[in-house]
Amino acid sequence: xxxxxxxxxxxxxxxxxxxxxxxxxxxxxxxxxxxxxxxxxxxxxxxxxxxxxxxxxxxxxxxxxxxxxxxxxxxxxxxxxxxxxxxxxxxxxxxxxxxxxxxxxxxxxxxxxxxxxxxxxxxxxxxxxxxxxxxxxxxxxxxxxxxxxxxxxxxxxxxxxxxxxxxxxxxxxxxxxxxxxxxxxxxxxxxxxxxxxxxxxxxxxxxxxxxxxxxxxxxxxxxxxxxxxxxxxxxxxxxxxxxxxxxxxxxxxxxxxxxxxxxxxxxxxxxxxxxxxxxxxxxxxxxxxxxxxxxxxxxxxxxxxxxxxxxxxxxxxxxxxxxxxxxxxxxxxxxxxxxxx
Amino acid sequence: xxxxxxxxxxxxxxxxxxxxxxxxxxxxxxxxxxxxxxxxxxxxxxxxxxxxxxxxxxxxxxxxxxxxxxxxxxxxxxxxxxxxxxxxxxxxxxxxxxxxxxxxxxxxxxxxxxxxxx
Amino acid sequence: xxxxxxxxxxxxxxxxxxxxxxxxxxxxxxxxxxxxxxxxxxxxxxxxxxxxxxxxxxxxxxxxxxxxxxxxxxxxxxxxxxxxxxxxxxxxxxxxxxxxxxxxxxxxxxxxxxxxxxxxxxxxxxxxxxxxxxxxxxxxxxxxxxxxxxxxxxxxxxxxxxxxxxxx
Numbered sequence: 001x002x003x004x005x006x007x008x009x010x011x012x013x014x015x016x017x018x019x020x021x022x023x024x025x026x027x028x029x030x031x032x033x034x035x036x037x038x039x040x041x042x043x044x045x046x047x048x049x050x051x052x053x054x055x056x057x058x059x060x061x062x063x064x065x066x067x068x069x070x071x072x073x074x075x076x077x078x079x080x081x082x083x084x085x086x087x088x089x090x091x092x093x094x095x096x097x098x099x100x101x102x103x104x105x106x107x108x109x110x111x112x113x114x115x116x117x118x119x120x121x122x123x124x125x126x127x128x129x130x131x132x133x134x135x136x137x138x139x140x141x142x143x144x145x146x147x148x149x150x151x152x153x154x155x156x157x158x159x160x161x162x163x164x165x166x167x168x169x170x171x172x173x174x175x176x177x178x179x180x181x182x183x184x185x186x187x188x189x190x191x192x193x194x195x196x197x198x199x200x201x202x203x204x205x206x207x208x209x210x211x212x213x214x215x216x217x218x219x220x221x222x223x224x225x226x227x228x229x230x231x232x233x234x235x236x237x238x239x240x241x242x243x244x245x246x247x248x249x250x251x252x253x254x255x256x257x258x259x260x261x262x263x264x265x266x267x268x269x270x271x272x273x274x275x276x277x278x279x280x281x282x283x284x285x286x287x288x289x290x291x292x293x294x295x296x297x298x299x300x301x302x303x304x305x306x307x308x309x310x311x312x313x314x315x316x317x318x319x320x321x322x323x324x325x326x327x328x329x330x331x332x333x334x335x336x337x338x339x340x341x
Numbered sequence: 342x343x344x345x346x347x348x349x350x351x352x353x354x355x356x357x358x359x360x361x362x363x364x365x366x367x368x369x370x371x372x373x374x375x376x377x378x379x380x381x382x383x384x385x386x387x388x389x390x391x392x393x394x395x396x397x398x399x400x401x402x403x404x405x406x407x408x409x410x411x412x413x414x415x416x417x418x419x420x421x422x423x424x425x426x427x428x429x430x431x432x433x434x435x436x437x438x439x440x441x442x443x444x445x446x447x448x449x450x451x452x453x454x455x456x457x458x459x
Numbered sequence: 460x461x462x463x464x465x466x467x468x469x470x471x472x473x474x475x476x477x478x479x480x481x482x483x484x485x486x487x488x489x490x491x492x493x494x495x496x497x498x499x500x501x502x503x504x505x506x507x508x509x510x511x512x513x514x515x516x517x518x519x520x521x522x523x524x525x526x527x528x529x530x531x532x533x534x535x536x537x538x539x540x541x542x543x544x545x546x547x548x549x550x551x552x553x554x555x556x557x558x559x560x561x562x563x564x565x566x567x568x569x570x571x572x573x574x575x576x577x578x579x580x581x582x583x584x585x586x587x588x589x590x591x592x593x594x595x596x597x598x599x600x601x602x603x604x605x606x607x608x609x610x611x612x613x614x615x616x617x618x619x620x621x622x623x624x625x626x627x
Contacts, residue, residue, distance in 0.1 A: 006348075061366065080363075092349055114345045116509045119587075179424060315456065337425055438606075
């Protein structure tokens with residue numbers, strides 16, 4: 001019974017944090033893009049435009065709901081939910097702060113600490129494709145269907161280099177231990193020698209490119225391509241249903257950043273963190289938050305600087321460059337683990 | 342062990358509930374003035390002349406098929422990656438054979454031009 | 460508690476299966492199948508086979524159903540229009556295969572009851588470490604043969620496509 005109550009509280013907290021994170025990520029992005037363009041960005045709603053996300057949310061909720069006649073209605077209504085649910089649940093296994101002891105009980109700052117955490121994230125991401133495919137198909141519009149097929153091909157293709165690199169990271173957890181692990185809690189706690197950190201950082205740019213493509217961000221925002229597909233699979237969606245697709249994309253960005261911070265930059269670890277205490281948990285969360293913000297800045301910086309790739313380039317890049325590269329990385333990591341670990 | 346997974350089930354139910362509310366609520370709150378123009382497919386001002394549900398190029402299918410095969414291959418990497426510290430050189434040779442056989446297929450597919458997008 | 464959860468989920472799986480077979484629209488069928496696969500993943504986890512549970516989601520829900528959806532989209536709207544000359548045979552085939560299937564399941568249940576095998580409850584038996592050790596020592600040969608199977612699938616699919624292109 002107790003586990004039920006704790007789970008419900010943690011789940012609600014996670015969802016509230018992710019939704020707030022989404023709202024202010026849109027603000028963060030618009031402000032930053034404005035800086036890159038030498039503009040001001042949103043500045044009317046509230047001081048410095050800080051209430052802009054709330055105004056947007058209210059507007060989306062009170063818009064007229066249009067369900068066009070030519071769509072497949074059940075699937076059309078289901079698709080935004082299928083996009084959003086995986087985005088909301090993927091974060092669950094990432095530890096956001098060190099566990100702390102309060103009134104004699106240990107509080108763990110993750111919704112779930114499971115032994116196959118890394119694979120759980122892969123599984124949830126692989127299901128995230130459905131919102132896009134079904135949204136595009138059910139709209140029964142030429143543009144949206146083409147957009148959906150393109151996006152689905154893109155997302156499944158880039159899952160491969162990402163999956164291979166994740167396997168290489170799992171391999172690296174063998175070093176200094178009897179066996180490797182898939183638990184993100186253990187990966188954060190593990191002490192790595194300095195040369196292993198360097199070797200892992202070598203993989204970070206490739207992984208980051210994969211995450212960009214997986215979350216359909218610029219320069220891989222082929223699903224949208226407003227000048228050829230006029231917003232792709234989302235074209236027949238308006239109001240809150242459009243906002244839900246948008247929400248899913250941004251929460252994927254947050255989760256991707258948190259995962260990269262956890263795998264490549266030590267998660268909540270940093271100076272002044274004393275695990276087990278309340279201030280340790282607080283500072284640990286602060287470190288993770290800063291790392292996530294920095295990675296999100298990278299997402300937006302790329303969007304402001306790099307032009308969109310062509311569709312054939314996108315698939316060539318994945319199948320002929322990233323995939324062989326990540327296989328080579330995996331093989332070298334395996335050799336390192338066997339001979340140096 | 343199984344209990345570790347219960348929070349995920351609960352989170353899933355709550356997330357699904359949130360998505361359902363988010364989709365249903367605005368239909369109650371928002372205004373409603375449907376007209377014929379709003380109900381038509383968007384084609385940038387052109388008059389739609391055909392259904393979108395029709396045949397599509399086989400290239401997309403090839404990507405999906407190759408993806409399944411490589412995905413299954415990647416799945417085998419994970420248990421291997423976890424136990425390689427124990428298997429040592431033996432494990433390395435095992436995977437070298439497995440990967441070698443698959444790389445033959447990879448280069449065949451490459452040579453055949455399945456990665457070329459027309 | 461666990462039994463209650465199992466029964467509720469089993470009902471969902473059963474309804475999804477019925478929905479999949481009776482659906483007129485191929486995309487709806489694929490969606491019902493997705494629900495079915497998702498429930499199986501939960502069953503695996505409840506049986507302490509966590510690794511199989513997530514693999515079920517990654518491979519079946521994340522890849523195979525996507526391929527089905529692609530196929531449905533590729534052939535377009537002509538699905539469901541089974542040629543009427545084939546109709547007669549489908550009923551006979553369904554009956555025979557259904558009977559075989561029931562016999563198979565019955566045999567499986569009978570065997571399990573008579574030998575009293577308890578699969579569940581073995582701690583860490585389905586964990587990724589246990590599966591890794593078993594796969595890469597005891598079942599080494601099947602593992603290596605799996606690569607040949609995958610190779611055959613890859614080469615076969617691509618070769619078939621280019622043969623079709625040449626014939627055009």
